[in-house]
Amino acid sequence: MIRTDVVLYASGGEMTVGRRVATHVYGAFEVVLPEGQEQHSSVVDPRIQNGYICRPFKPVAPGRFNFGFVRADVTLNLQSQSSDLERVVDAAQERVSGDVFFERDIGVEGLGRFVPTRHFDVGDTVSVAVWGLRVPAVVTGIDAVSDAESGLLAWRVHVGGQLVSDLDAVSANNEQIRRQIAQERAQRLREAGALSTKVASVESKAEEAESKAAQAGESAEAAMRRAIAANTEASAANARAIRTNQFVLSGMPRLLHIDTNKTNAFTSSAGELNNGADFGYLLWTGGLLSPQGEVTFTATGAWTGAILMHAVTGDGYSDVTTAFITADTRSHVSIAGALFQNYKSATVWIFPNPTV
Structure with missing residues (x-):
């Protein structure tokens, strides 16, 4: 100084x-x-x-x-x-x-x-x-x-x-040193500008994804309404599914079905059918004071294989689950998804292994 x-x-x-x-x-x-710039010169x-x-x-x-x-x-x-x-x-x-x-x-x-x-x-x-x-x-x-x-x-x-x-x-x-600092500052500003552009692009994509998610949510609600309306056709589809499954597994699959026989605004399924008593039985719990209804399938005998359970609630919602029946696992439970929601009907398709 x-x-x-x-x-x-x-x-x-x-x-x-x-x-x-x-x-x-x-x-x-x-x-x-x-x-990004180059100096043009005629000197070779x-x-x-x-x-x-x-x-x-x-x-x-x-x-x-x-x-x-x-x-x-x-x-x-x-x-x-x-x-x-x-x-x-x-x-x-x-x-x-x-x-x-x-x-x-x-x-x-x-x-x-x-x-x-x-x-x-x-x-x-x-x-x-x-x-x-x-x-x-x-x-x-x-x-x-x-x-x-x-x-x-x-x-x-x-x-x-x-x-x-x-x-x-x-x-x-x-x-x-001052020139180097100025160069580094300019470089950092360019990098910060590029980063800001990327952040803006990411935010734009996030907003677009959020909009698509909202549209998907609306589509899911519409699909749920259509599913409720389609529950009436589920019983007829069950019969077609049974006929189709016989081409997949050897032998005719067994069927268990229980129903309250009460028709309401959401579903009209009724009756009881049981050609699989030798393989197991269905039991459900539920009522006005039950927090959530349950349907339990319990296998009898020593057979092994797979089951497909289709349980329908009183307000028309369907729960479709599958399970393997093994020497250690002899039962399967389906639980209603909402509080104080009980099942009206339950159908189980039994697919025993070919050795049975």
Whole structure:
């Protein structure tokens, strides 16, 4: 940091002043394009590069030894919208503009009212008064010294030891870091924009899926109403299913059916049929005070196979379940889905294994 208000006093020291030389600055001119863009050029030879030439800012008297060139490449970054052209050219001119080299240790007598680490620190540029001139110098060291006998604390400040223009290297490094930060910030913004687009797309798809789910729910309700209306045809379909099953399993399947014989607005099934008494029996529980009606099929004998149970509630809902009858599993239960819902009829198709 440049401390223009801090003035230190040096009792002497060595000062070297370089000779100023008028110099042209030249170098490569590199352009960094944004992502997705390419620079079109008619030059085919890869050895040819874009370049520039800058004349001296302050012309001097012409002469053979007052004219020269110094190279300094520059970069124009269109992606981060930054360029080091001005800094590079200025630094190149300063390299031959008569720099001042000064170095000196300054004791407590030259600090005046300024206290190190409070008014300035290492790396700061301060003014040093020497021989009636004020020379900018970089603070390169701060040491705390004390007297072994009295224990008094004093300061010794070292200024100089490098060209004042050496700060350009630090500035160049800082500028490069700033460009990298700007590039990374732009990259993060692009990634955030792409992520926002993906999030918006996901939200849109989620809304679309929610709409489809709502439509599916409406379709399910309509299907349920159609299922209730189709319960009247279920009894006729049962007979057709029995005839069809005989082509699948060997032998005619057995049938168990029990019914309350009470016709209502939802179902008209009635009667009782049992040609499978040798294989099992049906028993249901339910009533006005029963939370949920149940129908239980219990297998008798030692046969094994499969069953299909079709239970119909008093309000027209159907429960269709299947089960395997094994040596360990000899019963199957169907439970009504709603509270205080009881079955009106139950039909079980028995498909014994061919060995039975």
